[in-house]
Amino acid sequence: MEQASLRDLNEPLIDHAEGQFFLNEAFKIIMEEVLSNGTDVKQKVCEWKEPEELALLLDLGVRETGEPRDKLLQRVRDVAKYSVKTSHPHFFNQQYGGVDYHSLAGRFLTEALNTNLFTYEAAPVFVLMENEVLRGLRQLVGWTEGDGIFCPGGSTSNMYAMNLARYQRFPEVKSQGVWALPRLSIFTSPESHYSVKKGAAFLGIGLDNVIFVKVDDRGRLIPEDLDEKIELSKSQGAVPFLVSCMSGTTVQGVFDPLDHIADICDKHKLWMHVDACWGGSVLFSKKHRHLMKGVDRANSVAWNPHKMLVAGLQCSALLLKDTTNLLKQCHSANATYLFQQDKFYDVNLDIGDKSVQCSRKVDCLKLWLMWKAVGSMGLEERVDKAFIHARYLVEQMKKREGFQLLSMVAPVIKERMMKQGTMMVGYQPLGNKVNFFRVTVFSPLLSQKDMDFFLDEIERLGKDL
């Protein structure tokens, strides 16, 4: 309290000159540690520390009094140093690796502007920009009209689709809850992302009402089994309402046969949702977009440009074919403090009530600026490149001995790579198969020699096992 009593609280507490100097210095550290060293193939991808040791090194505790500038800048440096370098060419661990500098510039601008995307008066540029970016994505799906919204991640997009499908069929759910409805059922592949289960639990539908359809030996949903499971569910007194298909499964990257699934959805009049969070970006590629043939027949598509297009976390679009304002009808609460109807401009531009969020971050600018920078053709290249790398890896692995035998040793190899900091790649079991490495190779930063490095490094790390 000594400090407080010395300051005149009628005056600003923040010194712009000092603050901007700090931000400048922090920016230099970010450029050096994260973007230069962090993308340098000769540097480590991670600096592994045991949790207890890391907590001590970082001195995380918050205190009564503040710290001087130099100490704070050292903290910025330390956070960078001990964080995983997700833009490093040897970060094969998850589907958000890589960096795009135009996108990152858009993200810095987004943060500095600190805009809340709910009304035209508060977010004029971004209301229009989101609309335009969604239009561009919908066009790739094959829709000339429709609706959509950016969500905080693909799981939320999938949940939105689930809620919209339920509301369209049974609008009374909004006022009366699920009690007013017959028992519902959802159909998806066992290879689908876990957010279908999380969504069913969160929305009060329940895990037991998610019905898993058989997949073929490549992991693709079998439409005939879908048809049978729907009939079976009906015969058990449930009302099927939603089929959630995968374009790019989480583990194997498999694309479900959308056209055949659409036939079944048509037959039973079910909402067809496509979880294309991972695979949606193939729509940019003339060569690979056939993998999603039939997507235009879906009711909704979830697509995360923060994965294959490297737009940066988070950039998750939910796209809708609907033209009846279903999104707003389903989610609106008509708050008078935000969505006044006596405004001096077209209140249809106040899109916030389409969301179940109130504050909503701007996630369109990073994608828009990147798209402007490289064009649809540049994004197409990224997709084609990802497939080239994936194919190369498969071919090379066939040529090398021992790559079928990882199984039980995967956790040990993983531990070694992390502690040496040379590479990061995820492993996991699948069905009755044992552990294998799931390597993601779509970053536009990668080259063929990174593929070779991956193969060599796995061999090196496991050679004595």
Add this chain to the structure above:
Amino acid sequence: MEQASLRDLNEPLIDHAEGQFFLNEAFKIIMEEVLSNGTDVKQKVCEWKEPEELALLLDLGVRETGEPRDKLLQRVRDVAKYSVKTSHPHFFNQQYGGVDYHSLAGRFLTEALNTNLFTYEAAPVFVLMENEVLRGLRQLVGWTEGDGIFCPGGSTSNMYAMNLARYQRFPEVKSQGVWALPRLSIFTSPESHYSVKKGAAFLGIGLDNVIFVKVDDRGRLIPEDLDEKIELSKSQGAVPFLVSCMSGTTVQGVFDPLDHIADICDKHKLWMHVDACWGGSVLFSKKHRHLMKGVDRANSVAWNPHKMLVAGLQCSALLLKDTTNLLKQCHSANATYLFQQDKFYDVNLDIGDKSVQCSRKVDCLKLWLMWKAVGSMGLEERVDKAFIHARYLVEQMKKREGFQLLSMVAPVIKERMMKQGTMMVGYQPLGNKVNFFRVTVFSPLLSQKDMDFFLDEIERLGKDL
């Protein structure tokens, strides 16, 4: 395709030197347009354009081919120019105005690192940091142990609380859905944030099962009426399970009497949630924390440091008293590709399954760095300052004639201020009261002369009405 065919897709598509040059130039524009001009009281707070005109000015459409560097930098400048300056001293429009440079440095670092906060291996620094920041916030609530998570906004925090309360009472909801449960009811004040309604709809509980409790003439929930409404709901066959209280209502900033409400919740064994998204920060202030007396008796608290503390969008903590791992039990799906159990470190550090999101942004760093920079005492000052400004405004308004008479002219005054760009402040009706201006004055950038400006400007804009 011409362009693609000319490039070797086995080589990186991104030029680090060019990219970093672009980012540097964009950073300079952000510093100049957003942080210098945008906080300059002599500059406009917004540059109003009609939507059609703005769309033309920005040339939003995306195309096949990319654009040169200078054009893209001009786009960065244009986005900044036509966006609302939320850090401007005359942005009184919503509760996220202002800027903190330490927080902003943390946000830039967050974006550059592009970390997904779900496992220790992918996010070692932030798993530990989030835990520490949540501990610090819980301590202010009065809890020495507990749990918590950062959510994408306060609405999501409130929904999480609703889902946890439901699951704790009826764990079978996760597998069987709401059909297995008796009809549930939720209790809140009509002044509460609209996310209670949105959450009830989204979670399948239904708007009709949100019961509004009477408030007193200052807008505070009346505990006796709460007790009666709970009894009434039970007599109508419903099972009350949640009371959602407000610490800082959206429109008037009212604090519900938590201690009295806790007595009622104890009596009926209901989950007590406190929506302190706006008001929670008073817990930093020795002078004002009495407003939340009894908060330690709650089961959960939602608190948005992106509001009164100016941590930047989004920074929303859900705090839990629970020590039984309820958050994880309620939300987990145990995905094997992410949460392998044979890892070489303590898998309790893999916190991702506590969330219904999969990708989750890092929202703790910005708050942590700011807290380290100014200490709890610095944050206390911000809260005390906000109350000083609010009190000053009330006193001055009493002295000035005409401030009770805005009502019908509010929309006109609003239009004038936006088109002149001198100020932004929201208006709205309340209950049977007519329109009034809701001015938010807690930014640490503000001084008393900004309060005088607000009063003078309202008079100037409305003097002929």
